[in-house]
Amino acid sequence: MNVFVVELRKAVDTRAGVALLVTIGVLVAAVAGLQLGFASDRSWGSVVANAQQPVSVLTPLLGLLLMTGEFSQRTALTTFVLVPVRSRVVVAKFLAASVLSVLVTVAGFGITFVLLLGSSGEFSGSVVLQLAFVNWLTTMFGTSFGLLLWRSAPAIVVYYVVPFVWTFVGRIVPGLEPVSPWLDIGQSRTPLAGPGVEAVEWAQLGTSSLLWIALPAAVGFLRLTRADLS
Amino acid sequence: MIDVHELTKRYGDRLAVDDLTFRCEPGTVTGFLGPNGAGKSTTLRMLCGLGSPTAGAALVCGVPYRELPHPGRRVGVLLDASAQHGGRTGREVLSLSAAVLRLDAGRVDDLLDEVGLADSAGRRVRSYSLGMRQRLGIAHALLGDPEVLILDEPANGLDPEGIWWMRRLVRSHADRGGTVLLSSHLLGEVDRVADRLVIVARGRIVAQGTRNELGPDDLEALFLRVTA
Numbered sequence: 261m262n263v264f265v266v267e268l269r270k271a272v273d274t275r276a277g278v279a280l281l282v283t284i285g286v287l288v289a290a291v292a293g294l295q296l297g298f299a300s301d302r303s304w305g306s307v308v309a310n311a312q313q314p315v316s317v318l319t320p321l322l323g324l325l326l327m328t329g330e331f332s333q334r335t336a337l338t339t340f341v342l343v344p345v346r347s348r349v350v351v352a353k354f355l356a357a358s359v360l361s362v363l364v365t366v367a368g369f370g371i372t373f374v375l376l377l378g379s380s381g382e383f384s385g386s387v388v389l390q391l392a393f394v395n396w397l398t399t400m401f402g403t404s405f406g407l408l409l410w411r412s413a414p415a416i417v418v419y420y421v422v423p424f425v426w427t428f429v430g431r432i433v434p435g436l437e438p439v440s441p442w443l444d445i446g447q448s449r450t451p452l453a454g455p456g457v458e459a460v461e462w463a464q465l466g467t468s469s470l471l472w473i474a475l476p477a478a479v480g481f482l483r484l485t486r487a488d489l490s
Numbered sequence: 491m492i493d494v495h496e497l498t499k500r501y502g503d504r505l506a507v508d509d510l511t512f513r514c515e516p517g518t519v520t521g522f523l524g525p526n527g528a529g530k531s532t533t534l535r536m537l538c539g540l541g542s543p544t545a546g547a548a549l550v551c552g553v554p555y556r557e558l559p560h561p562g563r564r565v566g567v568l569l570d571a572s573a574q575h576g577g578r579t580g581r582e583v584l585s586l587s588a589a590v591l592r593l594d595a596g597r598v599d600d601l602l603d604e605v606g607l608a609d610s611a612g613r614r615v616r617s618y619s620l621g622m623r624q625r626l627g628i629a630h631a632l633l634g635d636p637e638v639l640i641l642d643e644p645a646n647g648l649d650p651e652g653i654w655w656m657r658r659l660v661r662s663h664a665d666r667g668g669t670v671l672l673s674s675h676l677l678g679e680v681d682r683v684a685d686r687l688v689i690v691a692r693g694r695i696v697a698q699g700t701r702n703e704l705g706p707d708d709l710e711a712l713f714l715r716v717t718a
Contacts, residue, residue: 266586273582273586274577340540342591488540489535
């Protein structure tokens with residue numbers, strides 16, 4: 261429990277962590293405000309989904325940096341001396357990233373709902389939950405890439421670029437089109453932004469999450485538990 | 491107590507640590523000496539559970555470090571003073587570890603006082619000099635009031651007053667019954683504070699014993715002779 265609390269604190273006790281949180285808050289307000297002020301589509305569902313975009317793009321960085329910070333700042337030397345059972349630290353980091361994702365998501369919805377006060381629209385609880393779930397998934401995605409790659413800069417680049425390239429490849433290479441939704445987390449999470457997600461879409465989210473979250477997390481975990489740290 | 495027994499570490503073809511055996515008894519300071527690349531840091535990392543031995547054992551308080559239930563309460567470690575997150579304040583660095591060790595916040599302030607960082611505790615570590623980082627690292631090692639201290643080059647970057655302070659700290663820790671293993675390139679300092687010396691070169695022990703057992707040469711002459 262105390263290791264989890266410490267990991268949660270580590271994610272937000274640096275300037276980078278605070279800057280990231282503030283940026284997310286400002287972007288959520290900006291996206292919702294701009295859409296309400298200027299866009300033609302001001303429907304409740306569209307504003308709420310769009311306002312969560314900054315959360316789902318940036319919150320994963322908190323988890324990613326929580327992992328890579330140990331290596332890029334070399335604090336692994338003290339972290340794993342104090343807690344030599346490395347799996348405890350890894351689990352605490354994933355839990356901390358999960359809690360952060362929920363807190364940031366709740367704050368994001370809070371900002372959006374305040375801006376939406378007075379405008380009409382059908383509140384959809386299931387869409388809110390789905391968006392929160394997507395935010396959590398992407399945070400796990402970023403955190404597992406941090407665990408896999410250890411260094412901040414390569415992990416950030418790979419986290420943002422590889423899925424993007426993968427989506428692109430899935431679209432242009434003939435024959436990949438039918439399998440692509442099963443393997444591409446960028447595509448498979450899109451339906452969750454709206455109501456009426458189908459069973460096959462949940463299944464596609466499951467398989468692509470195994471590929472992009474569970475697999476890198478497992479490989480990174482093995483790498484960490486076997487490594488000599490210096 | 492520290493008990494290193496036939497400790498060996500191999501990286502590919504290279505033997506970084508080759509069959510080291512030595513003990514550090516409670517109440518003593520052991521100076522761990524050797525040229526750069528002799529295997530000192532590799533040995534200390536294995537002692538602290540950061541690296542796995544290829545063969546042999548590195549025991550602290552009778553067990554491998556990773557099997558200690560509350561290692562931070564038994565062993566204080568300073569391996570590299572520059573390995574701190576530059577974006578955290580000095581107080582935050584200590585507070586995080588105090589939270590892991592379930593110590594109360596007063597302990598952090600006491601140690602900041604003790605190492606002379608009370609006035610800079612709110613500054614980010616990025617702005618610290620090497621000497622200040624070293625003091626922070628010492629405070630970190632002392633946090634859990636451990637019986638064993640493992641210090642890698644703790645005098646690096648300290649000014650003469652700091653070196654004097656460090657020597658007194660190490661000595662009094664041992665005089666209270668603690669065990670200290672201390673690596674350093676400052677031969678004169680080690681000579682003044684250590685009860686026993688372990689000298690390594692190319693991964694092997696080339697000399698060990700009390701100062702008297704190692705002969706009448708001054709330490710520099712001895713060091714250069716055995717590590718040549």
